Amino acid sequence: MNKSQYARASGMMSLAGSISGVVAPIGAGVLLGPIGIGGIMAIDLATMLTAILILVFAPIPQPPPSPEGIAGRGNLFREAGFGFRYIFARPGLLGLLVVFLFFNVNTNFGFTVLSPMVLARTGNNEIVLGGVRSAAAIGSVLGGLLLSLWGGPKRRVYGVIFGCALGGLLGQVLLGLGRSLQVWAVTGFLGAMVFPTVNASSQAIWQSKVPPDLQGRVFSVRLMIAQIGAPLSMLLAGPLADHVFEPAMRDGGALASALGPVVGTGPGAGMALMLVLGGLLGAGAALAGLLYRPLRTVEATIPDHDTVPAAPPAGASTAVARPRTA
Numbered sequence: 001m002n003k004s005q006y007a008r009a010s011g012m013m014s015l016a017g018s019i020s021g022v023v024a025p026i027g028a029g030v031l032l033g034p035i036g037i038g039g040i041m042a043i044d045l046a047t048m049l050t051a052i053l054i055l056v057f058a059p060i061p062q063p064p065p066s067p068e069g070i071a072g073r074g075n076l077f078r079e080a081g082f083g084f085r086y087i088f089a090r091p092g093l094l095g096l097l098v099v100f101l102f103f104n105v106n107t108n109f110g111f112t113v114l115s116p117m118v119l120a121r122t123g124n125n126e127i128v129l130g131g132v133r134s135a136a137a138i139g140s141v142l143g144g145l146l147l148s149l150w151g152g153p154k155r156r157v158y159g160v161i162f163g164c165a166l167g168g169l170l171g172q173v174l175l176g177l178g179r180s181l182q183v184w185a186v187t188g189f190l191g192a193m194v195f196p197t198v199n200a201s202s203q204a205i206w207q208s209k210v211p212p213d214l215q216g217r218v219f220s221v222r223l224m225i226a227q228i229g230a231p232l233s234m235l236l237a238g239p240l241a242d243h244v245f246e247p248a249m250r251d252g253g254a255l256a257s258a259l260g261p262v263v264g265t266g267p268g269a270g271m272a273l274m275l276v277l278g279g280l281l282g283a284g285a286a287l288a289g290l291l292y293r294p295l296r297t298v299e300a301t302i303p304d305h306d307t308v309p310a311a312p313p314a315g316a317s318t319a320v321a322r323p324r325t326a
Contacts (some may be wrong), residue, residue, distance in 0.1 A: 005151070006200075006203065006204035006207045006208065007147065007151055007152030007156065007159075007197075007200040007201060007203070007204040008147065008148050008149075008150075008151040008152065008200075010147070010196075010199065010200035010203045010204065011144050011145075011146075011147030011148035011149075011150075011151075011152070011196055011197075011200050012144070012148040013144075014140070014143070014144035014147065014196040014199065014200065015141060015144030015145050015147075015148055015196075016144075017144075018137065018140040018141040018143075018144050018196075019141055021137055021140070022134075022137045022138065022141060028040055031043075062213075063211070063212035063213045064213070065213055066211035066212075066213055066214060066305065068086065068211060068214060069211060069213040069214050072085075072086075072214070072217075079217060080217075082214075082217050082218075083217040083218045083219075083220060083221030083222070084221055086210070086214065086217075086218050086221075087218065087221060087222065087225075090209075090302055091294035091295075092294040092295055092297065092298030092301055092302055093205075093206070093209065093298065093302065095289060095292045095294055095295030095298070096157070096160065096202065096205065096289075096295055096298060097222060097225045097226055098289075099160070099161065099164065099285060099286055099288075099289040099295070100164075100202070100226040101225060101226055101228065101229055102229075102281075102282070102285035103164050103168070103282045103285050103286055104226060104227060104229060104230045104233075105229035105230060105232070105233045106168075106233070106277075106278045106279075106281035106282035106285060107167075107168060107172060107278055107279065107282040108230045108233045108234050108237070108278075109233040109234075109236070109237050109274060109277075109278040109281075110172050110176065110237075110274050110275040110276075110277070110278025110279060110282075111172070111275075111278070112233070112234045112237035112238065113237055113238070113241050113271040113274050113275065114132075114175070114271075114275065115129060116241070116268075116271060117176075117268045117271035117272055117274075117275065118132055118184065118268075119268075120267040120268030120271065121179060121267065121268035121269075121272070122181075128181045128184075131181055131184075131185055132181065132184045132185055132188050133188075135184075135185035135186070135188045135189040135192075136171075136188035136189060136191070136192040137192070138189060138192075139188065139189035139190060139191070139192035139193040140192040140193065140195065140196065142193055143192065143193035143194065143195065143196040143197065144196045146193075147196045147197055147200055152197055152200055152201055152204065153197070153201065155299065156201040156202075156204050156205050156299060157201070157205065157295065157296065157298055157299055158201075159197050159198065159200075159201030160198055160201045160202050160205075160286075160289075161286050161287065161289050161290060162286075163194050163195070163197045163198035163201065164198055164282065164283065164285075164286035165283040165286045165287050166194050166283075167191050167194040167195050167198060168278075168279040168280070168282035168283035168286065169279060169280075169283050170187055170190045170191040170194065171187065171188065171190070171191015171192060171194070171195075171279070172191065172275050172276070172278055172279025172282065173275070173276050173279035173280060173283075174187040174191075175187045175188060175191065175275055175279075176263060176272040176273065176274070176275030176276035176279065177262065177263060177272070177276060179264060205298065205299065206218075206219065206222065208299075208304045208305065209298075209302045209303075209304060209305060210305060211305040212305070237274065240274070241270060241271050241274060244270075245270030245271065245273055245274050246267075246269075246270035246271065247270070248270060248273075249263065249264075249265055249266075249269035249270040249272075249273060250265060250266065250269075250270075251265050251266065253265070255273070256269075259273060262276070263276060
């Protein structure tokens with residue numbers, strides 16, 4: 001595949017995932033009555049086995065070895081640590097990961113309480129919650145479709161930085177400030193529509209810079225670093241909502257007089273404040289990446305893998321003439 005099409009291909013993959021996220025719950029709801037939960041589980045198992053069989057029989061060409069791949073060969077521990085060494089030796093890629101790390105920590109802190117916030121502010125109205133989630137799912141589908149047609153921004157790093165900032169502001173800050181289905185649905189839709197561009201831009205950078213034979217080792221470390229803080233923020237979000245933010249935003253609470261005009265007071269207001277703070281901090285973490293020059297220039301300073309000479313065939317001579325020194 002031409003590297004100029006990486007973002008478009010990622011958009012198509014995002015589109016497929018988003019469509020399945022919309023269609024699957026609807027299909028399960030329609031089929032639950034006629035075939036029951038057992039039938040739905042049987043369909044789930046059959047589709048999983050079909051996917052596995054496709055992977056087993058689909059021909060997957062092996063990429064040619066790169067010089068870094070040959071140098072990184074060794075025992076299990078050496079190869080397991082190769083991804084860390086590769087990323088830490090390239091400050092631009094490391095900076096990209098740090099942006100995602102802090103963005104994921106902050107946004108997960110807010111998104112964890114999105115459902116209970118909507119339920120708390122609507123008297124446990126599940127229809128409103130379903131409407132908000134459906135709007136976000138449709139936004140994700142449309143975002144993937146537009147990206148597959150558009151191909152993403154030329155400066156992919158800007159697609160990551162400004163996309164994260166815009167997604168945090170639209171998909172969290174305005175979502176936390178809203179108090180009605182209309183506002184939640186619109187902001188959820190717009191926020192979700194942005195994120196396919198963010199993920200596709202990041203994926204295109206990594207695919208362009210990392211040789212194909214190294215991508216398994218490097219991408220596994222990349223995913224681990226980017227997501228390592230998210231479980232902790234999700235774990236802390238619930239207790240903080242129950243014991244800190246919700247009591248503080250009740251009538252007469254510690255923060256009610258100062259922030260009540262912004263997010264309101266009463267049930268759900270504390271969680272709304274968490275969404276606003278998480279979105280602001282996530283957007284700030286993304287925009288702070290502009291201050292780090294290796295990240296801003298990552299596309300120019302790190303050569304694409306297809307511009308680096310491939311490793312010579314096994315057995316070929318690699319000797320070069322060396323100048324003599326006195």
